[in-house]
Amino acid sequence: MTDIGPYSALVAHYEACLARHGDTCKGVDWPDAEGAATRYRVMAEAVRERDPIDLLDFGCGAGHFLDYLRQTDRKVHYRGLDLSARFVDLCRRKYPGVAFDCLDVMQDGASVPEADYIIMNGVFTERCGIAYETMFDAMTGLLAKMFPHARKGMAFNLMSKHVDWEREDLFHVPYDRIGRFIVSQLSRHHLIRADYGLYEYTVYVYKAAE
Template sequence: MPNDYRDIVQHYEQCLAQHGDSHLGVDWPKKEDADTRYRVMLDVAKFDPAPPDTAAPSLLDFGCGAAHLRSYMLQQDFQDWKYAGLDLSEKFVTLCRQKFPKATFYCGDVLQEELSIQPVDYIVMNGVFTEKRSLTFEEMLSYTQQLLSKVFPMARRGMAFNVMSKQVDWEREDLFHLPIDTLAHFLTKELSRHFIVRNDYGLYEYTVYLYH
């Protein structure tokens, strides 16, 4: 797999440079929609058929960007959750460590190197697969499948991720509109039959909860 996916990282770094530490800085057009995504991502524990026996599950924010999910968690009822973040971008990870010095943040490419990451109950990948930028559909699909295969075993219970929907009036060329049946076939064959497809929160995307 060529390193074309690093073009996606560069795009987000350009957003950060232009818009700063804001929803626009991680290329979410509306803050209220970003907050909706954070709530939906955290529901991965709510829909778990066998949640861990703890009031404070652990979570890895994979592709954490500016750690806005952590900010959301601290403002809501998730203050006790054990949070860690990971991102490919040193610029974003440096920002996160300045904002949350007591939290753990990893910087690296799990497809290219072995990172020493502490096991967690859940992994969320919010926005990791929504933009394909200059990649073709086939290249983005291959990247998505490789990354899911690598990351899913790192979660003890399950993971959540989102992609753009095909059920839209029009599609943007730079976004990753993934047919549900294509994804379901891959998940069932390669990772797990235990998943939920969520399309009930009003955005032009869907979220998948995948469980072991």
């Protein structure tokens, strides 16, 4: 594995989940299939158009979001991207003809794909021993890098601070802190969703008002 900074710990964690649980929801460290399906629905609802769109699944894991999209009537041209060569190899075997890239977008000179929408599901929900501020800086740096490559919008999820207790291995971020970053660095056109019953929330960030 190349040096990918703080994300090395996350990649190692998810690859260990895949080795332990195989190509399942637990293999990408979602606790159950029902919750995973809810997240895929919420991510898909970031797309405001019914017309065909290009979508980049950033941190695609085992490609389960593509499975979800194929069960809907959405007209999506899908592309997957992940830091883990193991997950990308798995996806290429499962989905022949679909583009999957193994890429560190933060490297100098990286050829970052563009899309109408960039979906980051589960990319920032865990921190696996990474110091909180290191994780926050890595997250905001990545969001700032990727948002210009989204022609219409971007979606990502974070663990909520409004929980019975917080877990040290998860990344709980206050609404107001992520909101300040989004407004100052990305766009005033955003929506924070915490209406789907999980101990997290999803942020939609758009280039323009609907």
